[in-house]
Amino acid sequence: MNIVGVAACTAGIAHTYIAKEKLMKAAQEAGHSIFVETQGTIGTQDNLTEEQIKEADVVVIAADVKINGKNRFKGKKTIEVPTDLVIKSPNKFIKKVEEVVAPA
Amino acid sequence: MSMLKKMELKKHMMTAISFFLPVVVGAGFLLAIGNILGGQNIEDFSAGFTFADTLTTMGNLGLGLLPMVAATAISFSIADKPGIAPGIIVGMVSSSIGAGFLGGLLGGYIAGYLVQFIKKYVKVPKWMEGLMPTLIIPFLGAALAGLIMFYIIGTPISVFTEYLTAYLGNLNTSSLFLYGVIIGVLSSIDYGGPINKIVFSFVFTLFSEGIYEPITVLILASMVTPFGMTMAYFISKLFRKKIYTKLEVETLKTAFPMGICQITEGCFPIVMNDIIRCVVATGIGGGIGGGLSMLWAADSRIPAGGMFALPTMENPIGFIAALLIGSLATAIALIILKKPVTDAQENKVKEHEEADIDISDLRIS
Numbered sequence: 466m467n468i469v470g471v472a473a474c475t476a477g478i479a480h481t482y483i484a485k486e487k488l489m490k491a492a493q494e495a496g497h498s499i500f501v502e503t504q505g506t507i508g509t510q511d512n513l514t515e516e517q518i519k520e521a522d523v524v525v526i527a528a529d530v531k532i533n534g535k536n537r538f539k540g541k542k543t544i545e546v547p548t549d550l551v552i553k554s555p556n557k558f559i560k561k562v563e564e565v566v567a568p569a
Numbered sequence: 570m571s572m573l574k575k576m577e578l579k580k581h582m583m584t585a586i587s588f589f590l591p592v593v594v595g596a597g598f599l600l601a602i603g604n605i606l607g608g609q610n611i612e613d614f615s616a617g618f619t620f621a622d623t624l625t626t627m628g629n630l631g632l633g634l635l636p637m638v639a640a641t642a643i644s645f646s647i648a649d650k651p652g653i654a655p656g657i658i659v660g661m662v663s664s665s666i667g668a669g670f671l672g673g674l675l676g677g678y679i680a681g682y683l684v685q686f687i688k689k690y691v692k693v694p695k696w697m698e699g700l701m702p703t704l705i706i707p708f709l710g711a712a713l714a715g716l717i718m719f720y721i722i723g724t725p726i727s728v729f730t731e732y733l734t735a736y737l738g739n740l741n742t743s744s745l746f747l748y749g750v751i752i753g754v755l756s757s758i759d760y761g762g763p764i765n766k767i768v769f770s771f772v773f774t775l776f777s778e779g780i781y782e783p784i785t786v787l788i789l790a791s792m793v794t795p796f797g798m799t800m801a802y803f804i805s806k807l808f809r810k811k812i813y814t815k816l817e818v819e820t821l822k823t824a825f826p827m828g829i830c831q832i833t834e835g836c837f838p839i840v841m842n843d844i845i846r847c848v849v850a851t852g853i854g855g856g857i858g859g860g861l862s863m864l865w866a867a868d869s870r871i872p873a874g875g876m877f878a879l880p881t882m883e884n885p886i887g888f889i890a891a892l893l894i895g896s897l898a899t900a901i902a903l904i905i906l907k908k909p910v911t912d913a914q915e916n917k918v919k920e921h922e923e924a925d926i927d928i929s930d931l932r933i934s
Contacts, residue, residue, distance in 0.1 A: 476832075483838075531580065531584045544932070546931055546932070547930065
């Protein structure tokens with residue numbers, strides 16, 4: 466499954482990047498392809514490309530704050546969670562994502 | 570409850586904090602450096618000014634904008650781009666009538682939800698649709714939100730803020746200590762997370778009224794965790810009790826310098842490995858340090874910055890002493906509470922149990 470994601474937290478210096486790392490690791494271990502964009506205080510890094518978004522089966526947004534560019538994901542299946550959740554339970558979260566996407 | 574959850578009040582608040590924090594830090598440092606150099610706020614630009622005056626003035630201008638920044642960010646978070654204009658206006662009204670930061674926060678929510686309401690329920694004929702975003706929303710949104718601030722919530726908030734200011738100004742020693750403990754515990758137990766940020770918006774309200782001690786407690790509490798964890802490492806060596814894995818010791822090497830700048834998040838990996846014991850230990854240290862800091866009236870004139878806030882205080886010694894004692898308390902608590910590291914833990918690549926996911930936390934669309 467192809468996943469794209471966005472991570473963003475309040476201070477934009479730590480949780481954002483931990484969330485990204487955990488998401489990447491958990492998804493890759495489960496055999497998915499994943500790209501995660503970070504929207505920290507420094508600005509957006511690892512921007513998702515149009516191509517990546519087009520090919521994605523699901524969009525995962527791990528954010529405590531309003532994210533930029535949500536309209537890019539119009540029409541895609543989108544799952545939004547706080548960063549805490551993917552930091553605490555990345556593998557279980559990816560499982561849930563699989564369950565959500567599978568029936569479709 | 571589900572209705573409240575859908576409104577995402579917390580997320581809007583967090584967005585506001587992520588917007589105004591850089592303003593606070595930038596303006597705070599300008600103000601602090603300007604004040605140290607003897608700068609005065611410039612009242613009359615035609616009379617000339619010194620370099621130090623420019624810094625102080627920039628700092629004051631920046632801090633003065635905070636109610637507006639908070640209102641705008643909240644309104645933007647709720648209603649997207651159409652929320653910005655009403656947010657700016659209601660925020661400026663709030664600072665002008667003395668409702669300050671608290672008024673800015675509330676005004677932001679009001680402006681944002683008003684714009685959402687207008688978008689949803691105000692129906693116009695087809696030929697007017699183009700006028701909706703260009704005329705109706707900016708005008709109606711700003712007018713209604715501003716009027717609510719002027720006639721309904723502005724006065725009660727400014728009265729409340731004044732009352733709070735007077736009350737806190739007249740506290741006796743034991744209640745000072747108690748309030749310090751409360752602020753210290755609340756702002757240290759979630760490591761720069763949402764509780765810390767909510768406490769921040771509260772103590773910042775007081776800061777903008779000229780009460781500097783509570784925000785100093787928050788600065789201190791954010792530093793106690795990294796300082797205490799580092800202290801615990803050295804003290805535990807004395808007692809030959811190994812409380813950190815090699816990986817965690819590596820983490821400390823970056824967590825401590827971050828702590829000097831009042832960033833707690835560097836400790837996160839260590840906390841995640843042993844969350845309950847760490848929270849208890851940091852709460853103890855944050856509480857004790859906070860109580861003492863309040864008691865000794867450590868008073869930072871900038872709202873963030875860690876050690877860099879030190880030169881702006883009238884009682885820097887009190888701050889340092891409270892910081893060290895608080896950190897020591899965290900260190901001792903950690904050493905007592907934490908179990909010695911076993912070889913198995915050392916070799917295992919953190920496979921701790923993951924918490925179950927509450928399906929209602931997922932918002933699927």
